[in-house]
Amino acid sequence: MNHDSYPDSYILQILREVRTIAMVGASPNWNRPSYFAMKYLQEKGYRVIPVNPAAAGETILGETCHASLKDIPVPVDMVDCFRNSAAIPPIAQEAIAIGAKVLWMQLGVRNDEAAARAEAAGLKVVMNRCPKIEFGRLSGEIGWMGVNTGVISSKRKKVVKS
Amino acid sequence: MSNRKPGFETLAIHAGAAPDPTTGARITPIFQTTAFVFDDVDHAASLFNLQAFGNIYSRLTNPTVSVFEERIAALEGGRAAVATASGHAAQLLAFHTLMEPGDEFLASRRLYGGSITQFSHSFRKFGWNVIFVDPDDPQNFARAMTPKCKAIFVESLANPGGIVCDIAAISEVAHAAGVPLIVDNTMASPWLCRPIEHGADIVIHSTTKFISGHGNSMGGVIVEAGKFDWSKGPRKYPALTEPTPSYHGLRFYETFGDMAFAVATRAVGLRDLGPTMAPLNAFLSLAGVETLPLRMERHCQNAQKVAEFLSKHPKVAWVSYAGLPGDKYHALARKYLPRGAGSVFTFGVKGGYETGVKLVESVELFSHLANIGDTRSLIIHPASTTHRQLSAEQLAAAGAGPDVVRLSVGIENVEDIIADLDQALAKG
Numbered sequence: 121m122n123h124d125s126y127p128d129s130y131i132l133q134i135l136r137e138v139r140t141i142a143m144v145g146a147s148p149n150w151n152r153p154s155y156f157a158m159k160y161l162q163e164k165g166y167r168v169i170p171v172n173p174a175a176a177g178e179t180i181l182g183e184t185c186h187a188s189l190k191d192i193p194v195p196v197d198m199v200d201c202f203r204n205s206a207a208i209p210p211i212a213q214e215a216i217a218i219g220a221k222v223l224w225m226q227l228g229v230r231n232d233e234a235a236a237r238a239e240a241a242g243l244k245v246v247m248n249r250c251p252k253i254e255f256g257r258l259s260g261e262i263g264w265m266g267v268n269t270g271v272i273s274s275k276r277k278k279v280v281k282s
Numbered sequence: 283m284s285n286r287k288p289g290f291e292t293l294a295i296h297a298g299a300a301p302d303p304t305t306g307a308r309i310t311p312i313f314q315t316t317a318f319v320f321d322d323v324d325h326a327a328s329l330f331n332l333q334a335f336g337n338i339y340s341r342l343t344n345p346t347v348s349v350f351e352e353r354i355a356a357l358e359g360g361r362a363a364v365a366t367a368s369g370h371a372a373q374l375l376a377f378h379t380l381m382e383p384g385d386e387f388l389a390s391r392r393l394y395g396g397s398i399t400q401f402s403h404s405f406r407k408f409g410w411n412v413i414f415v416d417p418d419d420p421q422n423f424a425r426a427m428t429p430k431c432k433a434i435f436v437e438s439l440a441n442p443g444g445i446v447c448d449i450a451a452i453s454e455v456a457h458a459a460g461v462p463l464i465v466d467n468t469m470a471s472p473w474l475c476r477p478i479e480h481g482a483d484i485v486i487h488s489t490t491k492f493i494s495g496h497g498n499s500m501g502g503v504i505v506e507a508g509k510f511d512w513s514k515g516p517r518k519y520p521a522l523t524e525p526t527p528s529y530h531g532l533r534f535y536e537t538f539g540d541m542a543f544a545v546a547t548r549a550v551g552l553r554d555l556g557p558t559m560a561p562l563n564a565f566l567s568l569a570g571v572e573t574l575p576l577r578m579e580r581h582c583q584n585a586q587k588v589a590e591f592l593s594k595h596p597k598v599a600w601v602s603y604a605g606l607p608g609d610k611y612h613a614l615a616r617k618y619l620p621r622g623a624g625s626v627f628t629f630g631v632k633g634g635y636e637t638g639v640k641l642v643e644s645v646e647l648f649s650h651l652a653n654i655g656d657t658r659s660l661i662i663h664p665a666s667t668t669h670r671q672l673s674a675e676q677l678a679a680a681g682a683g684p685d686v687v688r689l690s691v692g693i694e695n696v697e698d699i700i701a702d703l704d705q706a707l708a709k710g
């Protein structure tokens with residue numbers, strides 16, 4: 121995968137297939153970006169499980185926060201990383217170990233080595249993107265904020281996930 | 283569209299719009315409503331906290347207006363856009379996001395007279411201080427730079443004269459100082475000039491002019507390029523980087539990244555100052571912008587012929603149109619406006635103020651009014667109208683001396699346009 125420019129179809133397929141997302145670095149503070157993303161993704165029908173050792177055992181948006189990916193008792197489809205680029209390799213290892221299908225790194229986060237390892241293990245990888253913004257972009261919702269979605273179509277807007 | 287990058291003409295018709303999901307209506311409907319229902323209180327809370335995308339109240343967002351915003355963002359090659367009630371409102375909101383009381387900004391001396399007045403007088407009431415700079419030498423901006431300066435503002439093609447700014451050179455000065463470059467691209471329109479490609483960080487339009495194009499709706503827009511780092515430089519943009527009290531401590535830049543400026547300008551500026559574009563104006567402007575490439579082509583062709591005619595006319599002292607080969611700004615026009623030098627320009631009548639007044643009162647096809655960028659040909663004598671609030675010194679600096687007449691050449695038959703000027707000049 122060319123990590124400098126993802127085709128819309130690649131992102132769309134991930135957003136359609138994924139059901140359970142583990143959010144590493146999720147914050148219990150309601151005005152942090154991770155909290156925004158978690159709340160939005162929940163509203164779109166995803167189950168989002170927070171992972172953050174500093175908040176382990178706490179409840180964030182109705183979900184118990186775990187100390188690590190390995191502590192999550194249910195299968196995880198996608199690991200979404202709200203951590204800096206240098207912190208990604210061990211998270212990628214754990215994502216592979218728990219059988220996740222997608223490794224997603226947030227805006228500003230990119231680690232090509234970890235991405236290559238995850239891809240070699242069969243995971244799809246997205247870097248330097250936000251799933252909330254991508255969902256909003258591909259569903260047309262973000263256009264409500266005047267954002268240039270880059271989508272040109274003569275068809276009715278499709279539902280990303282139902 | 284698959285993986286093809288759509289061309290400008292395609293974007294002008296399609297960007298931001300899609301058939302209505304419920305009714306299948308192909309043209310963007312006029313959502314003539316003030317407010318939008320919430321699913322439940324939790325949904326309402328998410329919307330108010332900016333955690334969900336959606337409509338609350340038309341002062342903030344409206345679906346017809348959003349399509350227009352996305353259309354212009356796409357045409358300018360920007361990240362996001364915010365539409366406003368007028369071009370002046372766009373300027374007010376852009377500076378409201380960037381400036382704190384006591385801050386300064388540099389602006390070209392060659393601006394629309396209304397902008398000079400807005401910056402010189404009304405902005406001072408907010409404690410925002412403008413320093414005017416002669417833009418012909420881009421280094422003048424470097425020389426005028428101050429520690430409290432937060433932005434540089436220029437017009438790509440300046441109203442009223444045919445003055446072209448060296449956007450790339452001025453953006454280098456801005457970025458070396460750590461401030462964003464704001465370009466008012468009203469006179470050129472994105473078909474003729476795309477300032478973001480030359481280093482602009484924010485593009486502003488009075489969409490009242492060529493974008494809507496038919497003289498029927500006021501409007502403005504602010505486009506964010508999405509490339510400026512608001513947190514790194516020596517200068518501070520607290521409205522973007524510091525916790526926002528009215529959003530419970532949210533930091534816009536951290537949360538919204540490359541669209542933070544647009545989101546903050548909407549969520550704070552538009553919310554609190556209130557100059558929203560009306561849905562009907564967005565609808566008319568959407569219809570207008572679909573033909574922007576066609577109209578601009580004809581505007582430029584006609585203007586070129588009219589400028590050539592005037593430059594040979596015995597009653598005309600000079601013509602300032604960057605499309606004329608001998609013009610001072612011809613080289614810059616070829617670089618920044620390769621498809622044409624626009625259709626608004628000035629010329630000087632022999633005989634000064636009286637002759638200028640006589641000319642605007644003698645035309646029959648041209649409309650004597652204070653606007654530009656209509657399908658109709660327009661004429662004005664700035665010294666007696668739009669620029670009359672300015673001092674003699676400011677008039678000269680703005681290129682609006684007593685002998686100056688401004689034309690906005692329309693898309694009527696060009697022989698008719700020329701004949702009208704010819705008969706009116708004969709009466710002067």
Ligand SMILES: Cc1ncc(COP(=O)(O)O)c(C=O)c1O
Binds near residue numbers: 394396468487653
């Ligand atoms: C270059 C330029 N900028 C800004 C404006 C202000 O726009 P509005 O009249 O839509 O407020 C005008 C209007 O004449 C203009 O020509």
